[in-house]
Amino acid sequence: MSRNPFDPGPGDLPDSIPVFPLTGVLLLPRGRLPLNIFEPRYLNMVQDALATDRLIGMIQPRDDGMAAEPPLFDIGCAGRITSFSETDDGRFLITLTGVCRFRLLSEIPTTRGYRRAVADWSGFSADLDEDGPSHIDRDRLDTALRTYFQQQGITANWDSIAQAPLDRLITSLAMICPFDAPEKQALLESPDLEARARLLLALVEMAIHQGGDGEGGSLRH
Known part of the structure; x- marks a missing residue:
């Protein structure tokens, strides 16, 4: 951005x-x-x-x-x-x-x-400065998001998500996803967009594996 x-x-x-x-x-x-x-x-x-x-x-x-x-x-x-x-x-x-x-x-x-x-x-x-590139696997992120949003009862415009620049998408997802406070803080303190994107994907996949209990993952910071 x-x-x-x-x-x-x-x-x-x-x-x-x-x-x-x-x-x-x-x-x-x-x-x-x-x-x-x-x-x-x-x-x-x-x-x-x-x-x-x-x-x-x-x-x-x-x-x-x-x-x-x-x-x-x-x-x-x-x-x-x-x-x-x-x-x-x-x-x-x-x-x-x-x-x-x-x-x-x-x-x-x-x-x-x-x-x-x-x-x-x-x-x-x-x-x-402008955000640098993120090399996160976008297909993997999209697949994880669809499952996570379904578990959390979140509706989304998937066409808009697909068209969003990756830096804007990562920032928006980190801000709106219902992670708990320590996880939000860890996203904030990630050194750059690349690290934040990796952490975001890890938190989403962790929540999926824990059954979408609405409490995010188990990360503590």
């Missing part, structure tokens, strides 16, 4: 960004993530992001507990708000387009309710 010319370059990435912790939600570079924003603190976050660089970091909590501020995984992905609308009942509908992964170094206290992190972008400069 080609890089968006409106996205920041390496020298434009900020020292800190607001972060939106969501379990099981994955954003990848050049992926598109629609979000329905309704909590007051996240309405504040979106308003503040729109007033500055439009960047928000998606990151997973390390557990599903009820703590107000659960510990976060070390690595997330920043997305730029590329679509925005308001609703009559006070919600924001936004789309984040993935820009670059980051490592969370520390958190900064805020007065607007949402969390903010000091971000280390080093080691992820390749995210700002």
Whole structure:
């Protein structure tokens, strides 16, 4: 997938960004993530992001507990708000387009309710380039996907899947497939598209072999 010319370059990435912790939600570079924003603190976050660089970091909590501020995984992905609308009942509908992964170094206290992190972008400069080729066996992937989607009760437009560029397909599948949080995190932390494609196929085939129990594979990260 080609890089968006409106996205920041390496020298434009900020020292800190607001972060939106969501379990099981994955954003990848050049992926598109629609979000329905309704909590007051996240309405504040979106308003503040729109007033500055439009960047928000998606990151997973390390557990599903009820703590107000659960510990976060070390690595997330920043997305730029590329679509925005308001609703009559006070919600924001936004789309984040993935820009670059980051490592969370520390958190900064805020007065607007949402969390903010000091971000280390080093080691992820390749995210700002176009994806390289993936040599995954597409026929094998297609066969596995058909079985996996059937087990999971997922409907798909197979003509569109067949015509999709492989890099876009891998990114979309990694984001939408119902893997569990550690598996989502492993996909995020894969060093490149090639490694992510191999892991995605392994997770799909693992889930098939386990009988499509809806819990993904057994990978822990």
